[in-house]
Amino acid sequence: NAGVTQTPKFQVLKTGQSMTLQCAQDMNHNSMYWYRQDPGMGLRLIYYSASEGTTDKGEVPNGYNVSRLNKREFSLRLESAAPSQTSVYFCASSHTWGLAYEQYFGPGTRLTVT
Amino acid sequence: ELKVEQNPLFLSMQEGKNYTIYCNYSTTSDRLYWYRQDPGKSLESLFVLLSNGAVKQEGRLMASLDTKARLSTLHITAAVHDLSATYFCAVVQTSGSRLTFGEGTQLTVNP
Numbered sequence: 001n002a003g004v005t006q007t008p009k010f011q012v013l014k015t016g017q018s019m020t021l022q023c024a025q026d027m028n029h030n031s032m033y034w035y036r037q038d039p040g041m042g043l044r045l046i047y048y049s050a051s052e053g054t055t056d057k058g059e060v061p062n063g064y065n066v067s068r069l070n071k072r073e074f075s076l077r078l079e080s081a082a083p084s085q086t087s088v089y090f091c092a093s094s095h096t097w098g099l100a101y102e103q104y105f106g107p108g109t110r111l112t113v114t
Numbered sequence: 115e116l117k118v119e120q121n122p123l124f125l126s127m128q129e130g131k132n133y134t135i136y137c138n139y140s141t142t143s144d145r146l147y148w149y150r151q152d153p154g155k156s157l158e159s160l161f162v163l164l165s166n167g168a169v170k171q172e173g174r175l176m177a178s179l180d181t182k183a184r185l186s187t188l189h190i191t192a193a194v195h196d197l198s199a200t201y202f203c204a205v206v207q208t209s210g211s212r213l214t215f216g217e218g219t220q221l222t223v224n225p
Contacts, residue, residue, distance in 0.1 A: 042118070042202055042215030043157075058212065090156065102147065103213065105157040 004106035006091050012112045013081045021076040021109050023091030031094045032074035036087040081113045116141050116207045120216035135219045137186040137203035145206040146186045148177050150199045193223045
């Protein structure tokens with residue numbers, strides 16, 4: 001039981017390049033989330049998927065898109081990376097959205113945009 | 115908009131001492147979470163507090179929730195070096211479902 005996995009672990013992009021961050025969970029959770037963490041700050045929600053087939057914007061969605069590929073997988077895409085998107089990205093999942101069950105976090109992707 | 119504030123943001127303490135981290139939030143909530151993050155690592159769930167007056171303890175850490183005061187505390191008893199980490203509280207607004215995180219408290223326990 002791997003929990004929440006993320007790929008890649010590290011990535012360096014040049015301004016304007018695109019990339020997709022992958023996330024998968026094997027806990028049969030309905031809800032999945034993408035957060036970013038910047039130095040000295042807590043996590044901020046980028047997008048979430050309350051259930052398979054639905055996605056919604058979080059606190060800081062600009063510059064990102066997401067796809068809930070199936071119940072297990074939730075990807076985050078940067079279409080044209082900017083230095084302001086340098087951050088650590090965490091994927092998380094939880095059993096159910098509405099009752100705010102405990103969220104389980106992946107190991108993170110450390111992204112640098114130059 | 116829900117705001118979550120932690121204090122202190124930085125805490126350096128000696129082994130064997132006691133201390134409390136505070137988490138204040140701005141709107142009604144009856145669900146609060148504490149997480150631990152080691153440097154370069156992901157977040158690990160410590161406590162889930164689901165009602166007013168809830169108290170949970172694990173080892174040297176004890177968390178409590180006072181929904182009327184909109185305050186949660188994380189109390190550290192007889193600190194040891196292994197507790198060095200950043201601690202986050204996260205709150206769910208009563209009418210919503212998203213987690214809002216505090217800025218984190220970076221705890222360093224010195225021998």
